[in-house]
Amino acid sequence: MSAAARYGDPAATLGVVNDVLSLQLAHRSVRKFGSREVTDDELTALIAAAQSAPTSSNLQPWSVVAVRDPERKARLAALAGNQAFIEQAPLFLVWVADLGRARRLAERAGAEVAAADYLETTIIGFVDTALAAQNAVVAAESLGLGSVFVGAIRNRPEQVAAELGLPPHAVATFGLAVGAPDPTEHAGIKPRLPQGAVLHREQYDAAAADAHIATYDETLSAYNTRFGPPGSWSNRVLDRLKGPESMAGRHRLRETLERLGLPSR
Amino acid sequence: MSAAARYGDPAATLGVVNDVLSLQLAHRSVRKFGSREVTDDELTALIAAAQSAPTSSNLQPWSVVAVRDPERKARLAALAGNQAFIEQAPLFLVWVADLGRARRLAERAGAEVAAADYLETTIIGFVDTALAAQNAVVAAESLGLGSVFVGAIRNRPEQVAAELGLPPHAVATFGLAVGAPDPTEHAGIKPRLPQGAVLHREQYDAAAADAHIATYDETLSAYNTRFGPPGSWSNRVLDRLKGPESMAGRHRLRETLERLGLPSR
Numbered sequence: 001m002s003a004a005a006r007y008g009d010p011a012a013t014l015g016v017v018n019d020v021l022s023l024q025l026a027h028r029s030v031r032k033f034g035s036r037e038v039t040d041d042e043l044t045a046l047i048a049a050a051q052s053a054p055t056s057s058n059l060q061p062w063s064v065v066a067v068r069d070p071e072r073k074a075r076l077a078a079l080a081g082n083q084a085f086i087e088q089a090p091l092f093l094v095w096v097a098d099l100g101r102a103r104r105l106a107e108r109a110g111a112e113v114a115a116a117d118y119l120e121t122t123i124i125g126f127v128d129t130a131l132a133a134q135n136a137v138v139a140a141e142s143l144g145l146g147s148v149f150v151g152a153i154r155n156r157p158e159q160v161a162a163e164l165g166l167p168p169h170a171v172a173t174f175g176l177a178v179g180a181p182d183p184t185e186h187a188g189i190k191p192r193l194p195q196g197a198v199l200h201r202e203q204y205d206a207a208a209a210d211a212h213i214a215t216y217d218e219t220l221s222a223y224n225t226r227f228g229p230p231g232s233w234s235n236r237v238l239d240r241l242k243g244p245e246s247m248a249g250r251h252r253l254r255e256t257l258e259r260l261g262l263p264s265r
Numbered sequence: 266m267s268a269a270a271r272y273g274d275p276a277a278t279l280g281v282v283n284d285v286l287s288l289q290l291a292h293r294s295v296r297k298f299g300s301r302e303v304t305d306d307e308l309t310a311l312i313a314a315a316q317s318a319p320t321s322s323n324l325q326p327w328s329v330v331a332v333r334d335p336e337r338k339a340r341l342a343a344l345a346g347n348q349a350f351i352e353q354a355p356l357f358l359v360w361v362a363d364l365g366r367a368r369r370l371a372e373r374a375g376a377e378v379a380a381a382d383y384l385e386t387t388i389i390g391f392v393d394t395a396l397a398a399q400n401a402v403v404a405a406e407s408l409g410l411g412s413v414f415v416g417a418i419r420n421r422p423e424q425v426a427a428e429l430g431l432p433p434h435a436v437a438t439f440g441l442a443v444g445a446p447d448p449t450e451h452a453g454i455k456p457r458l459p460q461g462a463v464l465h466r467e468q469y470d471a472a473a474a475d476a477h478i479a480t481y482d483e484t485l486s487a488y489n490t491r492f493g494p495p496g497s498w499s500n501r502v503l504d505r506l507k508g509p510e511s512m513a514g515r516h517r518l519r520e521t522l523e524r525l526g527l528p529s530r
Contacts, residue, residue, distance in 0.1 A: 003313055006313060006316065006317055007313075014306070014309060014310050014313060015304075015305075015306030015309065015310070016304075016306045016307055016310050016408060017310070018407050018408070019284065019285075019407075020284075020285055020288065020403065020404065020407035021310055021313075021314055021404055021407060021408075023285065024314040024317045024318075024400055024403070024404060025313060025314065025317050026317075027317045027318070027319070029319060039280075039281075040280075041279070041280030041281045042281055043464075044279060044280065044460065045279050045280070045281050045282070045286055047460055047463070047464050048268055048271060048272075048279060048286075048290060048460065049286055049289040049290065051271065051457040051458070051460065051463065052271055052289045052290050052291075052292045052457070053289075053292070053399055053402075054292070054294060054399075054402065054413070054414050056414075056416050057416075057501070057502075057505045058455060058485075058498070058501065059502060059505065059506075060457060060458055060463065062463065063463045063464075063465060063469065063474070064463060064464055064465070065465045065466070065467070065468065065469055066464060066465070066466050066467075067467060068466075068467070069467055072467060096469070100471065101462075101474070101475065101478075102502050102503075102506055104471065104475060105478070105499050105502060105503060106503060106506070109499070109503060111503045111507075112507060112508060113503065113506035113507065113508075114506075114507065114508035114509065115505070115506040115507060115508055115509065115511055115512050115516070116506050118509070118512065118515070118516045118518065118519070119518050119519040119522075119529065120419065120512060120515040120516060120518040120519075121506065123388070123391055123518065124416070126388055126391055126392055126395075127391055127392070127394075127395045127438070127439070128395075129392075130391075130392045130393075130395035130396050130399070131395050131396075131398070131399045131402075133396070134318055134319075134395070134396045134399040134400060135289055135399060135403070137318075137319065137396075138285065138289070138400070138403060139285065139286055139289060142283050142284075142285035142286060143281060143283070143286075148319070149319050149321070151321050151322075151389070154385065164465075164467075164468055164469055165468035165469045165470075166469050167469060167471045170469070173392070174392070190323060192316040192317070192325060193316070193325055195309065195312055195313065195316065197366075198312070198316065198325070198327065198328045198329060199308075199312050199328075199329055199331060200328060200329070200330045200331070200429075201330070201331050201333075202330070202331075202332060202333070202334055202337060202429075203330065203429055203430035204328065204330060204361070204429055204430045204431050204432060204435070205430075206365065206369065206432045209328070209366070210366065210369060213366075213370070220323075233323070234370050234374070236322070236323065237322075237324060237367050237370060238367075238370060238371060238374060238376045238378065240322045240324065240380070241324075241367055241371070241378035241379075241380040241381050241386065242376075242377060242378065242379065242380060243377060243378075243379035243380055244379065244380065244383070246380055247380050247383065247385060250383070250385040251380070251383045251385060251530075253383065253384050253385040253388065254383070254384040254385075254529055254530065257384075264384065264519055264529060265516075265519065
């Protein structure tokens with residue numbers, strides 16, 4: 001049943017199921033929040049779940065800033081594409097790829113950490129932050145909360161760093177608005193590509209995978225008629241990736257990271 | 266109780282708890298697997314969970330190759346630092362940051378997707394792959410399976426791409442060895458940094474956060490005496506980030522991505 005919604009295909013089922021899988025399959029982005037607070041105990045639990053995610057060589061190259069102050073949320077919303085739900089959410093978590101902690105360690109020890117100059121290490125920062133944040137997303141849903149990621153926090157990373165007082169070698173990777181879902185929100189579970197489009201066995205088979213796209217375009221067009229700006233998946237992807245003008249400033253990310261102290265040598 | 270293990274601190278507790286949080290907090294890397302297979306139904310469930318994770322603008326810029334063939338696993342193990350558990354695991358998932366699907370769409374439509382030339386888009390590929398893969402990690406644990414990520418799949422990305430028949434604009438992000446944990450494995454739940462070292466409120470406070478590191482160094486040294494190569498966290502981090510020689514070839518990632526068709530403009 002939950003697989004049917006996930007794939008927008010009444011025939012889709014799973015041969016194994018449990019409460020955790022059902023929770024994961026029922027994920028949707030929440031952009032309209034009820035008035036109840038996210039408690040400090042809940043915040044602690046979300047971060048403990050995040051810290052439980054795997055991390056490369058136990059580097060733990062991330063930090064998170066929990067923002068509740070309405071004025072700071074408003075300023076961050078303005079920096080991140082004026083998305084009103086950021087202000088409306090009781091809790092806005094800004095996930096930070098943070099090589100600063102290791103750089104400060106090195107400075108105190110008088111040691112070299114030249115590996116941190118390479119794109120590989122910056123990518124470990126982003127990846128490990130994502131692994132952690134996804135655990136927080138699932139933890140939030142297990143507590144009856146909802147959330148939505150905010151990639152637009154990368155539209156103006158230097159201003160976000162100043163607002164949050166980030167030290168050098170740290171960058172806001174994405175935001176996560178968290179709160180109790182408002183049941184009046186008009187939203188659904190967005191169907192994903194058929195599993196055959198993303199799962200390959202032994203070797204990648206582009207023709208077999210891409211053959212699923214036409215069906216998915218129909219599925220998502222139907223969904224978008226009800227819930228989204230209209231359009232097929234293919235059209236939305238092409239529109240989103242058209243060029244630098246479709247990137248809200250993020251085409252400058254490499255130079256910005258360099259200035260923030262996360263070089264991509 | 267699970268918070269105590271997670272933080273290596275008998276006094277650590279959570280004010281809220283449920284089965285999902287307990288599962289997440291009990292995470293550990295599994296590197297020794299029992300003989301039972303991972304069924305196809307389980308594989309389907311892991312991938313459905315992965316596809317349920319959030320993805321930027323619904324781009325779904327990832328694919329996954331499920332490897333069960335013993336000879337292919339052996340060749341991948343050789344490419345990824347000769348880690349024997351890759352061969353031993355019944356299932357090895359290679360997670361692929363995949364801009365190829367969108368590039369092929371564009372080619373068929375005669376459209377431009379110049380945004381895919383920028384580091385921002387490559388990073389979206391890595392981040393969204395990580396969000397998906399972490400859902401698979403949690404799903405696996407909910408089914409009684411264990412796993413470990415293999416970043417060393419990035420040691421030799423071109424050879425891995427050839428082995429898996431990856432198309433242009435696709436790169437193996439990390440591997441995930443999956444199987445039933447062998448109960449005889451000598452391993453524990455690795456303590457993480459105290460929450461105060463990573464969680465900031467309203468603004469980042471480096472001095473307050475870093476003040477927790479000395480205690481953590483002691484906690485992890487004690488853990489490492491039992492389970493790992495010895496050393497404090499600080500020493501391990503400095504050793505890991507020393508320089509290009511500590512990166513097993515991954516200092517070349519930027520040029521390699523360029524050649525694979527994931528430029529970082």
